Amino acid sequence: MHWADVLANELEEDREHVIATGITPSGPIHIGNMREVLTADAIYRAAIDRGLSAKLIYIADDFDQLRKVYPFLPREYERYVGMPLSEIPCPCGSHGSYADHFLESFLDSLKELGINPEVYRASKLYKEGRYNEFIQLALEKSDEIKRIIEDISKRDLPKNWLPFNIICENCKRLTTTQPLLYEYPTIEYRCRCGYEGEVDIRKGGVGKLPWRVDWPARWKMLKVTFEPFGKDHAAAGSSWDTGKVISEKIFGYPPPHHIVYEFIQLKGKGAMHSSKGTAISAEEMLKMTPPEVLRFLIMKNKPSKHIDFDPGLGLLDLVDEYDEEERVYFGVEEEKRGMKDLKRIYELSQPYKVPKKLPLQIPYRHLATIVQITKDWNGILEILRRTGQIGEHLDGEDEERLRRRIEHVTYWLERFAPDKIKFRLQDSLPDVDLRDEQKDFLKEYLNIVKSVDWNAESLHEGVYEASSRAGIDPKTGFRTMYQILLNKDHGPRLGYFLAMLGRDFVVNRLEEALKAV
RNA sequence: GGGCCUGUAGCUCAGCCAGGUAGAGCAUCUGGCUUUUAACCAGGUGGUCAUGGGUUCGAAUCCCAUCAGGCCCGCCA
Numbered sequence: 001m002h003w004a005d006v007l008a009n010e011l012e013e014d015r016e017h018v019i020a021t022g023i024t025p026s027g028p029i030h031i032g033n034m035r036e037v038l039t040a041d042a043i044y045r046a047a048i049d050r051g052l053s054a055k056l057i058y059i060a061d062d063f064d065q066l067r068k069v070y071p072f073l074p075r076e077y078e079r080y081v082g083m084p085l086s087e088i089p090c091p092c093g094s095h096g097s098y099a100d101h102f103l104e105s106f107l108d109s110l111k112e113l114g115i116n117p118e119v120y121r122a123s124k125l126y127k128e129g130r131y132n133e134f135i136q137l138a139l140e141k142s143d144e145i146k147r148i149i150e151d152i153s154k155r156d157l158p159k160n161w162l163p164f165n166i167i168c169e170n171c172k173r174l175t176t177t178q179p180l181l182y183e184y185p186t187i188e189y190r191c192r193c194g195y196e197g198e199v200d201i202r203k204g205g206v207g208k209l210p211w212r213v214d215w216p217a218r219w220k221m222l223k224v225t226f227e228p229f230g231k232d233h234a235a236a237g238s239s240w241d242t243g244k245v246i247s248e249k250i251f252g253y254p255p256p257h258h259i260v261y262e263f264i265q266l267k268g269k270g271a272m273h274s275s276k277g278t279a280i281s282a283e284e285m286l287k288m289t290p291p292e293v294l295r296f297l298i299m300k301n302k303p304s305k306h307i308d309f310d311p312g313l314g315l316l317d318l319v320d321e322y323d324e325e326e327r328v329y330f331g332v333e334e335e336k337r338g339m340k341d342l343k344r345i346y347e348l349s350q351p352y353k354v355p356k357k358l359p360l361q362i363p364y365r366h367l368a369t370i371v372q373i374t375k376d377w378n379g380i381l382e383i384l385r386r387t388g389q390i391g392e393h394l395d396g397e398d399e400e401r402l403r404r405r406i407e408h409v410t411y412w413l414e415r416f417a418p419d420k421i422k423f424r425l426q427d428s429l430p431d432v433d434l435r436d437e438q439k440d441f442l443k444e445y446l447n448i449v450k451s452v453d454w455n456a457e458s459l460h461e462g463v464y465e466a467s468s469r470a471g472i473d474p475k476t477g478f479r480t481m482y483q484i485l486l487n488k489d490h491g492p493r494l495g496y497f498l499a500m501l502g503r504d505f506v507v508n509r510l511e512e513a514l515k516a517v
Numbered sequence: 518g519g520g521c522c523u524g525u526a527g528c529u530c531a532g533c534c535a536g537g538u539a540g541a542g543c544a545u546c547u548g549g550c551u552u553u554u555a556a557c558c559a560g561g562u563g564g565u566c567a568u569g570g571g572u573u574c575g576a577a578u579c580c581c582a583u584c585a586g587g588c589c590c591g592c593c594a
Contacts, residue, residue: 006534024593032594067592154519155591211592230594236520238590262522262587263594304522306588313555321542369554421554464551478553493553 002344003302008046010257011226017052019044020224020256021117022059025102026085027070028281031309032230032264033106038298039228039261041115042348047226057222058110058117062086062099063126063208065174082173084208086123099123109283113291114351120222122214127205134217134251135201138163138209139182141250148245149212153237162187166207170195174208212239216247219256226257228303234260261303266311280311288412289315290405293322296349311416319364322349330358360398362389367409368417369492373425373500380406383500387456423486425501429512430487438480439514441470445477446510454503460495484513 011017021040023033040056047054063084069077073091080088080098088098095101099121107119125131138145145163150156166177168191176192187207188198199206209217218224233240244255266280286294288311297318301307310318327333329346347354362370362384370383380402384390394402413422434442444466452458467477481498482491491497498506 001534003534026593030594034594036594061593064592153590228594230589231521232589232594234521235590238520239592241520260521261594263589265588306522317555365554418554423554460553461551468551475552482553490554493556495553497553 002046002299002341002348004042004046004299004348005050005344007043007226007257007259008050008052011047011050011052011054013052015225016223017047017054017225018223019047019054019056020059020219020222020227021056022061022120024061024064024085025099025106026064026066027072027102028283029102029106031280031282031285034282034285034294035261035264035298035303035307036228036230037110037115037117038113038295039259039303040226041113041117042299043226043228043259045348056115056117057120057224058107059120059122059218059222060099060103061122062097062103063122064211066098082175084123084167084172084174086121087172105283109286112286112351113295122208123205125218125221126208129202129204130221131209131217132202132204134213134221135164135207135209136184137250138213138217139184139187139201142182145213145246145250148249149242152242152245153212163210163213164201164207165210166199167205168193168195169197169199177207212242213246213250215239216243216251216253216255219243219247220251220253224256228259228261231260231262259303262306264307264309266309280309284415285309285311288408288416290319290322290408291351292349293319295351296322296325296345299345299348311412312418313421315412315416316364316368323361323363326361327358332358355397359401360390360394362402362405364405364409366496367405368413368421369497370500371406371410371413372423373497375410377403377406382502386454386502387496387499420490423488423491425485426487429484429509429516432483432487432513434480434483434513434516437470437472438476441466441472441477441480442484442510442513444469445481446507446514449498449503449506449510454499456493456495456499458495459498460493463494484509 019040021037023029023036037058044054044056063086065082065084066077066080066088068081069075077088077091085099086097090096090098090101092101095104110117139162142162146157146161160179162179162182164179164187165174166179166187166189167174168177168189171191171193173191173193177189178191180188180190180196182188185200185202186198187201188196190196201207208214219227229240232238240258247253247255289297297307297309324333325342325346328342370380373383374380381390381394385392390398445462448462448466449459452462463477463481464474467474470477478494479489481494482488485491485497485501
């Protein structure tokens, strides 16, 4: 059984289920967050498929403070450190806040992946007073909460610690205030900026529960019944350990079902850290990977497995693997024994509906070659028709599929593909020095090209024939062709490549090369 | 120090949650194919399932211990 179904089977039948996910939008949202969201979505879908009543929610922790000036920020942001992300201006100026700047494009990406959660912003929940009863309760039970956290996490909290971080009314920081006295409904505090004052906790948005208390509070507030979280939250004494106790003892709410997931790493680079520049943002990942393939990556791996994402050649393999499973799903190819839960994985990989028939498949490697010959849509169609990979007419779904894959592979080529697979078809004959025997070869090959059946295999074989007639190594023959076409010594498999270029183009180029001295 | 995960063929991994004769891809070898951005076709070799114990008629699978590796342990996936 697929892991998502196993987890959904834990959920009680006589209950409304709320599957929660979310993050702190403090910077570009990276691909680890993708795993969390996709894991939650998988369980949500599995719950629905089981006939349970369920919804998926996404909580943006935009009331958390800015921790430091990240490398991608201008230095002026120093003055915002310690303020809630929702209260800091947007770095680019076109979003409502710092938090929205990073959040909005990520939420758009989710749409493309077929994830449509109810979105909650912590800043709103606080300002609208939805946290008020929990704040009051937490303050009343400060001592008990303090004891739980100290016992379980083995750290000491300050003497006058309260489970509430006040936002200074003067400098707007969350991190620089110290409570002096709590007497319902007000807390007196002092701030490092010199300000002293008091806040009324009945008024929303005057402060924030610390994470270890905030988390269990929101379980109850939003009636969360399932939540995936990373293993950082699951270490001994960490927020899950304290959270589940606080949830039960303080708020009287059973902690949600959960799954701890492993992190995604970049192949060869170890864990990703935005601060070290080794992170790839979620948006980038989605721009280079077709959405169904990105879902596939998450769905085929159990949450407990760590994933090495290879943005280089490995990405091509991943797409090929997806395509292969797709063919098997539609019965076009035989199932291999290693394919586990294939049907379910394929279904869960679909952003929206499962296709009714096998979608158009053009090998991704091949597409990577085609888009380097032409970026023009009609040009691409012409190439595919010439090589017999599509017929005269494409239906709407196949066209859509093709367009998307072209977009993704193009982005990948621009940003992530290794140099060795990149080339540029030269518009006119490059300035190359050809030896006499190479010209003999071109002459021989021109004859073949003029009359041969226009397909990859014949064109490829023609090189051997022309080489032997010209008395040269086939290797030199191939190299000669790449020189006059790409101005390089190597290139894509020649037969396919020439077949795509078309007879007129190839004949012309050969003739030009022969004319040049 | 603590926690979680992982350990299956030379390599990458599936199979473990519902115990019933050990699987795939790559590599290698053989045969075919006159070397092309990780070539193709057919076939073969290859594993006391990390180690030790336990439960069981039966264990890669469940339980316990040990060893090794990875990651995590203020906030953050």
